[in-house]
Amino acid sequence: METIVEARRLTKSYGSFTAVDNVSFAIEPNKIYGLLGRNGAGKTTIMHLITAQLFPSSGELHVFGEEPYENNRVLRKTCFIKESQKYPDSFRVKDVLDTAAMLFPNWDDDFAKRLTADFNLPLKRRVKKLSRGMLSSVGIIIGLASRAELTIFDEPYLGLDAVARSIFYERLMEDYTEFPRTVILSTHLIDEVSKLLEHVIVINKGRILLDDEADSLRGRAYTVSGPAAKIDSYAAGKKVIHQESLGGSRSITIYERLGASDQKQAEALGLQFTPVTIQQLIVYLTNQSTERKENLS
Numbered sequence: 001m002e003t004i005v006e007a008r009r010l011t012k013s014y015g016s017f018t019a020v021d022n023v024s025f026a027i028e029p030n031k032i033y034g035l036l037g038r039n040g041a042g043k044t045t046i047m048h049l050i051t052a053q054l055f056p057s058s059g060e061l062h063v064f065g066e067e068p069y070e071n072n073r074v075l076r077k078t079c080f081i082k083e084s085q086k087y088p089d090s091f092r093v094k095d096v097l098d099t100a101a102m103l104f105p106n107w108d109d110d111f112a113k114r115l116t117a118d119f120n121l122p123l124k125r126r127v128k129k130l131s132r133g134m135l136s137s138v139g140i141i142i143g144l145a146s147r148a149e150l151t152i153f154d155e156p157y158l159g160l161d162a163v164a165r166s167i168f169y170e171r172l173m174e175d176y177t178e179f180p181r182t183v184i185l186s187t188h189l190i191d192e193v194s195k196l197l198e199h200v201i202v203i204n205k206g207r208i209l210l211d212d213e214a215d216s217l218r219g220r221a222y223t224v225s226g227p228a229a230k231i232d233s234y235a236a237g238k239k240v241i242h243q244e245s246l247g248g249s250r251s252i253t254i255y256e257r258l259g260a261s262d263q264k265q266a267e268a269l270g271l272q273f274t275p276v277t278i279q280q281l282i283v284y285l286t287n288q289s290t291e292r293k294e295n296l297s
């Protein structure tokens with residue numbers, strides 16, 4: 001099957017500021033991607049490039065094998081749900097859903113109705129009278145019921161409570177299992193979504209910091225803790241990406257897979273291991289690259 005998005009040396013500058021800097025990546029079909037990174041990293045800019053709302057300054061971008069600009073073949077297969085989507089003032093929830101039904105060829109009206117009930121959305125209420133969280137659920141319903149081959153959610157849940165967010169994750173997983181498609185999810189709630197993600201792309205200051213399968217990232221680093229002197233001797237020659245000390249104890253996170261000989265060495269020293277979540281890994285790596293750049297400048 002064809003690659004859904006292919007970016008080669010993609011760059012987007014705003015005046016003298018480069019928001020997306022020479023990035024290359026591929027989005028494969030029928031996978032859920034996490035597009036992650038700190039505020040201002042360049043995630044939304046990348047999503048706007050993919051959905052033809054921005055032109056690249058340089059580099060190549062193909063979506064469904066074609067350039068996306070003013071290309072209806074590409075755009076009708078794509079659904080982009082953004083944080084603060086605006087709807088016409090006169091529209092009721094029903095009008096918004098009816099309009100979406102006309103735009104997306106794979107739209108499932110029954111599914112949209114079930115989701116509307118799940119999120120307790122009043123179909124007849126004017127959109128401008130909805131609460132912040134309700135407005136977010138309108139976007140989520142459109143993103144799910146569109147069943148677009150490429151569905152992109154950019155921080156879709158401003159104001160959405162924890163129950164509604166978990167409904168979103170459950171419905172996404174159920175529907176994706178039955179109707180596989182490509183989903184890009186950009187969020188800061190990494191722990192919450194990490195079970196859904198199959199592939200993770202981390203952007204940092206406009207560049208790609210990580211681009212890997214989620215399963216592979218799960219074992220990529222580990223934390224080891226114990227008395228400071230023993231930890232220091234264990235850390236020698238290893239790539240430490242984070243450390244914390246409290247009294248005479250120290251805990252360090254090592255950016256390596258835990259090999260059998262490391263495990264033996266740590267056990268001989270009486271040290272304790274804990275796994276590192278994807279969220280922790282990203283926090284440590286993005287902090288580290290910020291610190292490194294600040295030290296160099």
Ligand SMILES: Nc1ncnc2c1ncn2[C@@H]1O[C@H](COP(=O)(O)OP(=O)(O)OP(=O)(O)O)[C@@H](O)[C@H]1O
Binds near residue numbers: 014040043044045046
């Ligand atoms: N139209 C614009 N003109 C100038 N700079 C811009 C413009 N749009 C975005 N930027 C800058 O580009 C950088 C990347 O912004 P972008 O919105 O892509 O980040 P993001 O990763 O989506 O951040 P967040 O997680 O906060 O939404 C930021 O420094 C932002 O200020």
